[in-house]
């Protein structure tokens with residue numbers, strides 16, 4: 001179909017002072033982020049000019065006449081401070097000045113895709129779409145690599161003009177924005193002078209969150225259907241902070257959140273993450289705090305550093321942290337071995353004509369004196385004859401999955417079987433390979449190796465079966481998805497939720513493959529970068545249905561209602577094929593229609609985070625970096641006392657009691673009873689066990705006490721269970737993870 005493309009340029013509202021000042025690069029200067037103490041009384045400047053002048057006053061004056069060439073960003077909302085180019089000597093001098101809290105080099109972050117894959121998952125017809133009005137009237141801000149404004153996913157049919165509070169800008173140098181894409185800005189360090197997407201990542205994430213309906217979306221002829229984002233009639237605003245190789249600068253991220261808050265976004269989606277051991281040196285946590293304070297929910301990727309424990313990123317409790325799961329759509333390639341055994345794999349490249357004649361199968365990794373051979377390095381393939389053969393390669397070894405295919409093809413190989421290493425287990429990615437190929441699990445790879453051991457002349461061929469729906473094991477946690485515990489705050493369970501992030505099909509700027517007839521403007525990609533915008537879009541729908549809900553309320557609705565079972569009605573599994581724990585799934589797999597009608601919510605006010613931050617043993621000055629006013633940490637709470645919708649408890653011999661408060665957002669008159677599935681060796685008591693509610697927005701408090709039910713030692717490093725409030729219409733479930741002291 002050819003959608004009518006009607007582009008209206010959005011009226012740009014000129015701000016009094018541009019916050020972006022271009023600076024010349026000088027060799028010995030690096031960009032630093034400078035946090036200043038808040039003025040007494042927490043009173044801010046009455047206008048931005050005074051604020052900027054105050055920031056400039058901290059810059060060296062004698063070395064350079066124009067301090068403006070040093071100033072990179074003078075922040076207005078997210079940070080009490082600025083980003084500037086400074087020499088090491090100037091940093092030392094600055095650190096000694098009064099009124100400075102911290103001066104730290106700006107760091108680089110990564111967008112969270114797994115190099116080259118793809119993903120779909122946009123097509124389920126959500127029952128509550130109508131109720132949430134398809135996200136109409138909501139604005140999703142996306143911080144990413146830019147956007148492709150003329151992609152048909154961003155047509156604006158059915159999308160009303162943006163609300164009058166919208167103040168965003170469209171910084172393309174041609175008419176590009178419309179009622180769907182209402183804003184597009186770039187930030188100068190990596191913005192490259194245009195909001196255009198030079199990678200594809202930002203186009204993909206934006207269309208996943210809020211792409212409009214588009215018929216006949218497919219990738220190389222596969223996965224054909226009507227594509228749309230999760231909130232198809234919501235507005236999108238792109239804030240370009242990542243460059244073409246998906247490196248994103250912290251100074252840009254802060255500036256983008258700063259701008260998005262003033263522009264008037266409702267939800268922010270950040271498929272970007274960094275390994276941080278604390279929240280105060282992390283721009284997403286810092287900027288996200290102020291966004292949360294202004295009523296904006298920030299949905300973030302959990303990171304792709306899984307599956308080891310402690311690999312989850314973006315762990316602050318005011319962020320919604322999204323891990324990745326598989327879907328039931330497979331781009332099937334079946335491998336038939338010489339002994340007639342068949343093994344299922346996947347690939348997004350499905351040649352129409354491929355002879356089923358068995359071909360010799362070879363594994364370069366048998367050469368033990370070459371440690372790169374098993375990974376099919378270009379050098380190792382030079383040593384052996386792979387011409388006309390199918391080559392078995394192990395994923396990893398610092399070579400991308402599609403890169404291995406290139407090497408095999410260039411060496412004359414006829415095909416590739418790509419097997420996972422042990423850590424990625426059963427997580428199979430359908431990549432756009434450049435040759436006939438199949439990605440298989442670690443377990444299936446071992447079967448293939450074992451077959452190869454059993455015969456002098458191993459053979460294999462591929463059967464290309466196209467798109468197949470149905471997988472009783474879906475959703476399963478992706479091997480790469482970041483895992484708890486949450487090292488920056490172990491008392492807060494993270495990730496919060498999982499959503500589709502494996503083999504996701506969404507918009508892409510250009511056809512990525514030329515060796516087929518299909519000219520595709522879609523791509524299939526994997527990563528928590530892809531699961532994040534799914535949940536961001538769902539959060540937008542929830543907010544559209546409940547515009548007055550706080551970010552914490554929306555988070556709670558998403559976290560107390562997810563699924564714990566697969567399509568086959570078995571517990572959700574991880575990449576090893578065993579039941580996944582809550583450190584992998586968070587509260588579970590997102591369920592959009594239940595999230596829009598949760599019954600009860602656990603709300604948190606911005607002020608409630610102050611005693612929480614103090615309880616992390618952050619100093620008064622550090623806590624003031626979040627709240628942007630003077631703080632006295634006279635009252636503190638342990639992390640687990642925050643009114644969070646899940647529990648992460650450290651338990652010794654002494655019992656621990658926590659208070660939680662729920663707010664009624666379901667039926668005015670309703671009665672909830674508690675069901676407890678206690679973790680092994682733990683006694684969980686809830687008082688009262690029954691909550692009677694008589695009106696909307698009524699709050700009820702209960703206490704939950706955790707104690708050891710026996711003194712016998714438990715070998716597991718942690719145990720888990722849940723508590724669940726149930727009424728005739730709703731359930732409200734909170735996962736519990738307990739580690740022992």
Ligand SMILES: *[C@@H]1O[C@H](CO)[C@@H](O)[C@H](O)[C@H]1NC(C)=O
Pocket residue numbers: 062063064065
């Ligand atoms: C500062 O400005 C003055 C006059 O405009 C000029 O003579 C001087 O060289 C400048 N100093 C530096 C360090 O740029």
Ligand SMILES: *[C@@H]1O[C@H](CO)[C@@H](O)[C@H](O)[C@H]1NC(C)=O
Pocket residue numbers: 173174192193194
């Ligand atoms: C728009 O900006 C791009 C990138 O900076 C540049 O290449 C192009 O020439 C500009 N086009 C116009 C019409 O100014």
Ligand SMILES: *[C@@H]1O[C@H](CO)[C@@H](O)[C@H](O)[C@H]1NC(C)=O
Pocket residue numbers: 215216218221222224225
């Ligand atoms: C995709 O589906 C549409 C109908 O929904 C059909 O017209 C089109 O030919 C299909 N395209 C491919 C490549 O299968």
Ligand SMILES: *[C@@H]1O[C@H](CO)[C@@H](O)[C@H](O)[C@H]1NC(C)=O
Pocket residue numbers: 108243244245246247
């Ligand atoms: C992106 O930024 C990183 C860090 O500065 C740099 O190494 C890389 O070359 C940049 N990529 C592009 C395409 O400019």
Ligand SMILES: *[C@@H]1O[C@H](CO)[C@@H](O)[C@H](O)[C@H]1NC(C)=O
Pocket residue numbers: 275276277305310311
């Ligand atoms: C994150 O950083 C910490 C401290 O530098 C390190 O110990 C840990 O291994 C890192 N985690 C990941 C997943 O890279």
Ligand SMILES: *[C@@H]1O[C@H](CO)[C@@H](O)[C@H](O)[C@H]1NC(C)=O
Pocket residue numbers: 367368369370383384
């Ligand atoms: C094995 O690897 C070594 C080291 O790279 C190489 O010199 C040798 O030729 C390889 N042997 C075979 C049989 O591939």
Ligand SMILES: *[C@@H]1O[C@H](CO)[C@@H](O)[C@H](O)[C@H]1NC(C)=O
Pocket residue numbers: 398
């Ligand atoms: C991975 O490869 C890139 C270039 O291909 C190289 O720059 C980098 O150092 C390698 N990393 C490791 C851990 O070997």
Ligand SMILES: *[C@@H]1O[C@H](CO)[C@@H](O)[C@H](O)[C@H]1NC(C)=O
Pocket residue numbers: 446447449450453
């Ligand atoms: C194949 O044989 C090699 C050498 O005999 C052995 O080390 C390896 O474990 C075998 N692999 C499988 C999967 O059976």
Ligand SMILES: *[C@@H]1O[C@H](CO)[C@@H](O)[C@H](O)[C@H]1NC(C)=O
Pocket residue numbers: 514
């Ligand atoms: C890719 O396809 C386009 C359009 O058919 C063509 O113009 C271009 O030359 C092709 N590129 C390559 C590298 O084959």
Ligand SMILES: *[C@@H]1O[C@H](CO)[C@@H](O)[C@H](O)[C@H]1NC(C)=O
Pocket residue numbers: 615616617
């Ligand atoms: C903070 O410090 C207190 C006292 O030293 C300690 O008991 C507590 O565990 C610390 N909290 C965190 C989160 O590190």
Ligand SMILES: *[C@@H]1O[C@H](CO)[C@@H](O)[C@H](O)[C@H]1NC(C)=O
Pocket residue numbers: 632633634
């Ligand atoms: C913080 O508050 C406590 C109790 O109100 C008070 O005793 C203390 O002096 C205050 N500290 C600072 C630094 O203001």
Ligand SMILES: *[C@@H]1O[C@H](CO)[C@@H](O)[C@H](O)[C@H]1NC(C)=O
Pocket residue numbers: 671690692
């Ligand atoms: C709660 O409501 C139920 C049914 O309306 C009633 O039977 C029960 O006595 C009430 N319990 C409390 C503690 O108010």
